[in-house]
Amino acid sequence: xxxxxxxxxxxxxxxxxxxxxxxxxxxxxxxxxxxxxxxxxxxxxxxxxxxxxxxxxxxxxxxxxxxxxxxxxxxxxxxxxxxxxxxxxxxxxxxxxxxxxxxxxxxxxxxxxx
Amino acid sequence: xxxxxxxxxxxxxxxxxxxxxxxxxxxxxxxxxxxxxxxxxxxxxxxxxxxxxxxxxxxxxxxxxxxxxxxxxxxxxxxxxxxxxxxxxxxxxxxxxxxxxxxxxxxxxxxx
Numbered sequence: 001x002x003x004x005x006x007x008x009x010x011x012x013x014x015x016x017x018x019x020x021x022x023x024x025x026x027x028x029x030x031x032x033x034x035x036x037x038x039x040x041x042x043x044x045x046x047x048x049x050x051x052x053x054x055x056x057x058x059x060x061x062x063x064x065x066x067x068x069x070x071x072x073x074x075x076x077x078x079x080x081x082x083x084x085x086x087x088x089x090x091x092x093x094x095x096x097x098x099x100x101x102x103x104x105x106x107x108x109x110x111x112x113x114x
Numbered sequence: 115x116x117x118x119x120x121x122x123x124x125x126x127x128x129x130x131x132x133x134x135x136x137x138x139x140x141x142x143x144x145x146x147x148x149x150x151x152x153x154x155x156x157x158x159x160x161x162x163x164x165x166x167x168x169x170x171x172x173x174x175x176x177x178x179x180x181x182x183x184x185x186x187x188x189x190x191x192x193x194x195x196x197x198x199x200x201x202x203x204x205x206x207x208x209x210x211x212x213x214x215x216x217x218x219x220x221x222x223x224x225x226x
Binding site: 004036041042043044045046049090100101102103104105106107 | 220
């Protein structure tokens with residue numbers, strides 16, 4: 001069984017300040033982990049993924065995430081928020097032999113204030 | 115190139131009617147997935163196709179829900195006798211292999 005917990009349903013930051021979106025996972029197998037972003041009225045877009053290579057993963061638009069097995073965490077960070085980062089972010093886990101089924105967290109809504 | 119497309123983008127129907135939702139995957143992607151996103155929730159897995167067979171239908175919420183796929187092409191999700199709790203955004207994704215999935219824009223279904 002696998003599950004994902006996004007610790008904050010809503011995060012609000014000021015433009016130019018750091019972003020931290022927290023995610024903890026549970027998985028019976030070595031997981032693949034993803035962060036997806038969903039802008040209003042747009043489809044889900046993959047930000048980055050971890051698949052058992054380097055534990056620090058760099059994604060698009062300056063985002064990165066660090067896989068910490070001891071803490072079962074995969075938090076998403078960005079050094080400086082931009083107004084265009086305002087969106088819903090989903091932490092996702094995929095594990096098991098078939099490795100196809102994605103389990104989504106409930107999402108974190110990021111608001112960026114001017 | 116073209117991404118995953120879904121139609122219609124919005125569908126409003128009356129309780130008890132049947133609806134069909136369509137997904138056109140990225141050309142060459144062998145795997146196709148359907149998800150449901152209820153308001154304020156993450157995505158729920160519904161069904162997975164590899165080619166035109168569905169090895170995992172475990173997420174379909176009831177026997178009112180069914181899906182088909184033609185070869186490695188179009189898929190249709192059918193909901194019979196719709197209920198108000200079926201109101202959600204239905205998302206389709208395709209994948210060239212069983213790891214990274216590319217999502218369509220979704221169909222917003224409203225059951226009155």
